Amino acid sequence: MSLPKIDPTTTKAWPKLEAHFKTTKEIHLKDLFAEDADRGRTFSIQWKDFLVDFSKNRITTETFSLLQELAQEVGLQQAISSYFKGEPINETEGRAVLHTALRAKKTDRIMLGGSNVVDEVYAVKKDIKSFTDAIISGTKTGFTGKAFTDVVNIGIGGSDLGPAMVVESLKFYKNHLRTHFVSNVDGDHVHETLKELNPETTLFVVVSKTFTTQETLSNATTIKKWFLQHATQQDIAKHFAAVSTNTEKIAEFGISDSHVFPMWDWVGGRFSLWSAVGLTIALAIGFEKYDQLLQGANEMDTHFKETDFSGNIPVVLALISVWYNNFYGAETEAIIPYTQYLGRFSAYLQQGIMESNGKSVDRNGKITPYQTGTIIWGEPGTNSQHAFFQLIHQGTKLIPSDFIGFKNSLHGDSDHHNKLMANFFAQTEALMNGKTQQEVIAEFKESGKSEKEVNALVPFKVFEGNKPTNTLLIDRLTPKSLGSLIALYEHKIFVQGVLWNIFSYDQWGVELGKQLAKKTLSDIENSEISKHDSSTMRLLQYFKK
Numbered sequence: 001m002s003l004p005k006i007d008p009t010t011t012k013a014w015p016k017l018e019a020h021f022k023t024t025k026e027i028h029l030k031d032l033f034a035e036d037a038d039r040g041r042t043f044s045i046q047w048k049d050f051l052v053d054f055s056k057n058r059i060t061t062e063t064f065s066l067l068q069e070l071a072q073e074v075g076l077q078q079a080i081s082s083y084f085k086g087e088p089i090n091e092t093e094g095r096a097v098l099h100t101a102l103r104a105k106k107t108d109r110i111m112l113g114g115s116n117v118v119d120e121v122y123a124v125k126k127d128i129k130s131f132t133d134a135i136i137s138g139t140k141t142g143f144t145g146k147a148f149t150d151v152v153n154i155g156i157g158g159s160d161l162g163p164a165m166v167v168e169s170l171k172f173y174k175n176h177l178r179t180h181f182v183s184n185v186d187g188d189h190v191h192e193t194l195k196e197l198n199p200e201t202t203l204f205v206v207v208s209k210t211f212t213t214q215e216t217l218s219n220a221t222t223i224k225k226w227f228l229q230h231a232t233q234q235d236i237a238k239h240f241a242a243v244s245t246n247t248e249k250i251a252e253f254g255i256s257d258s259h260v261f262p263m264w265d266w267v268g269g270r271f272s273l274w275s276a277v278g279l280t281i282a283l284a285i286g287f288e289k290y291d292q293l294l295q296g297a298n299e300m301d302t303h304f305k306e307t308d309f310s311g312n313i314p315v316v317l318a319l320i321s322v323w324y325n326n327f328y329g330a331e332t333e334a335i336i337p338y339t340q341y342l343g344r345f346s347a348y349l350q351q352g353i354m355e356s357n358g359k360s361v362d363r364n365g366k367i368t369p370y371q372t373g374t375i376i377w378g379e380p381g382t383n384s385q386h387a388f389f390q391l392i393h394q395g396t397k398l399i400p401s402d403f404i405g406f407k408n409s410l411h412g413d414s415d416h417h418n419k420l421m422a423n424f425f426a427q428t429e430a431l432m433n434g435k436t437q438q439e440v441i442a443e444f445k446e447s448g449k450s451e452k453e454v455n456a457l458v459p460f461k462v463f464e465g466n467k468p469t470n471t472l473l474i475d476r477l478t479p480k481s482l483g484s485l486i487a488l489y490e491h492k493i494f495v496q497g498v499l500w501n502i503f504s505y506d507q508w509g510v511e512l513g514k515q516l517a518k519k520t521l522s523d524i525e526n527s528e529i530s531k532h533d534s535s536t537m538r539l540l541q542y543f544k545k
């Protein structure tokens with residue numbers, strides 16, 4: 001069965017939401033809190049070591065129930081079941097979307113084409129374990145018999161962002177292996193990285209689902225050439241590993257069979273860190289902790305699959321996001337983690353969210369008459385407070401934001417952690433409450449300013465407030481809680497795709513640029529330049545001169 005194909009604007013809930021929006025759009029969050037003394041509890045979900053508070057949103061109980069009605073009407077329940085069963089919901093590519101199978105329990109059965117994919121997943125996991133154990137312990141060595149000290153992940157997009165984000169996020173749990181990520185086709189990236197490496201003790205992991213991606217193959221080839229300046233062709237077998245669905249191309253590159261880790265076409269690139277694409281993660285933190293990451297994701301999968309919409313974290317966050325995107329006209333969402341470890345989290349989510357839901361054609365092949373994918377951005381707090389928060393507080397744009405914080409730090413320095421978390425709580429409160437004219441005047445009067453001075457400054461010091469936020473307060477940053485957090489956003493992406501009636505698992509938009517780059521490369525490398533518009537032509541001629 002495929003996904004339902006229901007235009008959300010044709011549901012009964014949609015016009016009700018539109019009417020409801022007209023009557024409630026001026027409501028201030030402060031008033032909503034004044035009306036319900038227990039609002040913080042009413043609109044929050046406690047699940048395992050997560051407390052998700054969504055009370056600081058411009059929603060009433062009626063908004064919340066209408067949004068859930070919308071989810072029912074577009075067939076979300078059926079869609080969730082199709083997703084987990086491995087039905088070919090990636091219709092434009094004729095594939096299942098089964099990253100959830102990668103973190104399934106060993107005893108689970110998920111049948112695809114007559115075989116249980118969980119068995120295949122566990123067979124590869126076994127290979128990942130023995131390979132990573134041998135590299136970490138030093139039993140597997142480089143061509144001069146020395147233990148490995150460095151690992152370089154060569155990949156781009158989903159073959160880079162997921163592993164890079166997780167390795168950075170779990171830096172606290174890292175072992176002695178130094179990890180590097182080479183992704184950009186810009187030679188600066190690979191050549192700068194090579195400067196730091198010793199060929200005798202470096203392992204290269206080439207990650208590419210298709211094994212045809214220009215960036216990855218160029219970087220892998222440059223690295224191979226560099227390696228061969230120090231070693232022989234035979235030594236490649238010891239120093240290179242590959243992760244791909246394209247075993248033929250891997251063989252052409254010269255990587256030994258015992259260092260090849262397969263993945264499957266039912267795993268999308270941006271959802272692939274749970275597969276062998278996460279090899280560098282397993283190398284960096286060890287297989288056991290890598291497996292805990294998968295367990296955390298599996299727990300979130302169960303929560304998502306089995307919980308009613310009203311208490312279902314990914315569903316609730318997706319519905320709230322649709323409320324702002326489609327009714328308030330908010331275009332962007334900020335993700336603000338209050339830990340430096342999650343410094344790459346929003347960059348990772350940019351691919352997950354924007355490559356998945358950046359679509360303007362619905363599942364019936366028609367242009368969507370409504371907005372879809374949100375623009376995602378963000379940086380860790382408190383740095384972001386001193387960078388772009390001004391615009392969130394007092395700018396003209398509505399920017400719903402997710403604040404992600406941890407009850408316990410990993411460093412144990414309570415002075416730092418208390419200060420950090422004080423900012424974390426204070427910001428969402430300030431964004432919600434703002435500061436009224438009366439409050440500003442009272443403050444000025446207390447500081448002894450003259451009436452003239454006060455009148456001149458008051459407008460600039462007033463904060464409207466009413467800025468929506470979600471707060472995700474998690475016990476501690478561990479491999480497991482990170483796994484749950486990532487899976488939460490993966491499912492939010494899925495729910496939004498269902499609500500918007502779009503296909504979230506293809507990425508045709510990226511292909512055009514890739515094709516044109518090939519043609520343009522031949523224009524650069526050959527004497528003749530093919531046909532272009534006058535701007536591109538002039539730029540190419542100028543570049544070649």
Ligand SMILES: O=P(O)(O)OC[C@H]1O[C@](O)(CO)[C@@H](O)[C@@H]1O
Pocket residue numbers: 156157158159207208209210211212213216269270355507510
């Ligand atoms: O793993 P591959 O096949 O090299 O692809 C890399 C990335 O390129 C894309 O196809 C497009 O950016 C992503 O979806 C994917 O993660």
